[in-house]
Amino acid sequence: MKNATPLIWRNSADRYNLLGSHCATCGTDYFPERVVCPKCRRKGKIEPKQMPPEGKIYSFTQVHAAPTGFEHETPYYIAIIELANGVKVLTQLVDSPDEKIKIGATARMCFRRVFEEGDEGIIAYGFKFKVV
Amino acid sequence: MVGIVGYGAYVPRMRVKVAEIARVWGKDGGRIGEGLGINEKAVASFDEDSCTFAVEASRTAVKCAGINPQEIGALFVGSESKPYAVKPTATMVAEALGATPNLTAADLEFACKAGTAGVQACMGMVSSGMIKYGLAVGSDTAQGRPNDALEYSAGGGGAALLIGKEKTIAEIDATYSFTTDTPDFWRRQHAEFPRHAGRFTAEPAYFKHVLSAAKGLFERTGTEPKDYDYAVFHQPNGKFPLRAAKTLGFEEKKIKQGLITPFIGNTYSAAAMIGLSSVLDVAKPGQKILVVSYGSGAGSDAFKLTVTNEIEKTGRRPCVPVLKAIEDKTYIDYSAYIKHRRKIKSL
Incomplete structure (x- = not known):
């Protein structure tokens, strides 16, 4: 990925800390963050909210044919984690032995490198999850 | 009195x-x-570095302290394996x-002791009233050149100490440093691996500084080993x-x-701080602890x-003690x- 610096920087708050949104009108949490609440539309009142760092595996798969930048990490797992507040997050699973990766298993957020712009570019850090 | 309000350590899973x-x-x-007294070493995975270690250790330290992170007035990361040379x-x-x-x-750099140099900087700033809390981190993904003696010992890990005046779990009664210009270990700009002076790293380097710092502290505090x-x-x-x-x-x-x-190898800037974390996991109120770090170049704090x-109160220690956390491991081959340490040329 070329010149991803603006993208990495704009996303750093939610990638570092699972910072999402909360609609004060209907009480719904969102991740990633939203500008407008799709339920309340103009009546919605969106404010930033940190998502809970723990959840359960809702679904998972193992990646063998990786996108550019992840080729050397194969095979690796990605999963949809259903957080404690019901919000679902797509993430890489790390440090988790195969036998522990099951639907319903508890997973916790950790801080990792996600991708980098070659040897000289910016490194994107962010959340991944590990089964506990 | 200034002291440690929270602590955290992180060691990667692979060995x-x-x-x-x-x-x-x-x-x-x-x-x-047998010669090194090391059985195995911790290895950072492909997506880990000294920054990710520092974040994990710091999050634990702040959680145990139970403070609002916005009250941290200074943050120093000591490392000799920074992900960026500049940033x-x-x-x-x-x-x-x-x-x-x-x-x-x-960021601070003093080979293996930049983390404790950060502790001293935070102590000064907290004591003077400049800041309420300061966070000092030691974190490294140490690299040894393939087939060099360092390759057997250079591990990876991080530790963080939150320094403050209120609700301290351990007070820092005194600190003393011993520093000289000693070329026992170095890495030049743009060089991938550090070099060292072989046996020269023992007597005139490690032992001279560690022993002098310990003795200097004993003299200044009127203590001796039996007091600790x-x-x-x-x-x-x-x-x-x-x-x-x-x-x-x-x-x-x-x-x-x-x-x-x-069990985890030499974690460089984190080594003494992970050791201290393990001691704080079990130490009882009133007990006294001596900590002496060492950084090549050379100096000891x-x-x-x-x-x-305070240490006995619920939540003031991390959920998992250091010695227990390092049992969660996976063995890998060379x-x-x-591959994970990116020593293959194309990586």
């Missing part, structure tokens, strides 16, 4: 055995392991903690700290709890700590090790 590294180079692994790790750690923007932050319940020394291998302890007159049982290198009653 490579000294015997496995020796196998590749046709050496006697048993003899090397501070400290700002990324501060952002990940939610401590930005009202704080000062910087635990001692933690920088641990480039499993043997040096044992010999330093013996020379000073510490019984071996006083340093066992803080001697982690035999010595600290005298007294554990307070091929996986050089």
Whole structure:
């Protein structure tokens, strides 16, 4: 990925800390963050909210044919984690032995490198999850 | 009095055995392991570096302290394996903690002792009233050149100490440093691996500075080894700290709890701080701890700590003690090790 610096920087708050949104009108949490609440539309009142760092595996798969930048990490797992507040997050699973990766298993957020712009570019850090 | 309000340590999950590294180079692994006092070392995975270690350790320290991260006024990350040559790790750690923007932050480098140099900087700023809390982190993904003696010992890990005046779990009664210009270990600009002066790293380097710092602290505080319940020394291998302890007159049982290198290798800037974390996991109120770090180049920072009653309160220690956390591990072979540490040229 070329010149991803603006993208990495704009996303750093939610990638570092699972910072999402909360609609004060209907009480719904969102991740990633939203500008407008799709339920309340103009009546919605969106404010930033940190998502809970723990959840359960809702679904998972193992990646063998990786996108550019992840080729050397194969095979690796990605999963949809259903957080404690019901919000679902797509993430890489790390440090988790195969036998522990099951639907319903508890997973916790950790801080990792996600991708980098070659040897000289910016490194994107962010959340991944590990089964506990 | 200024002291430690929270602490956290992080050690990556993967391990490579000294015997496995020796196998590749046709050496006697048993003899090397015995000589170093190291069985295996912790290895950072492909997506880990000294920044990710620093964030994990710092999050634990802040959680145990139970403070608002916005109250952190200074953050120093000590490392000799920074992900960027120019761009501070400290700002990324501060952002990940939610401590930005009202704080000062910087990366420190002093081989293996930049983390404790950060502790001293935070002590000064907290004592003077400049800041309420300061966070000092030591974190490294140490690299050894393939087939070099360092390859058997250079591990990875991070530790963070939150320094403040209120609700301290251990007070820092005194600190003393001993510093000289000693070229025992270095890495030049743009060089991938550090170089060292072989046996020269022992007597005129490690032992001279560690022992002088410890003795200097004893003199200034009117204490002696029998006054301490635990001692933690920088641990480039499993043997040096044992010999330093013996020379000073510490019984071996006083340093066992803080001697982690035999299980995870030398974690450089984090080594003494992970050792201290392990001691704080079990220390009782009133107990006294000696900590002496060492950084090549060279210098040692010595600290005298007294554990307070606060340490026994719920949530003030991390959920998982250091010695328990390092049991959660996966062994890898040398091929996986050089892949994860990006020692293969195309990576």
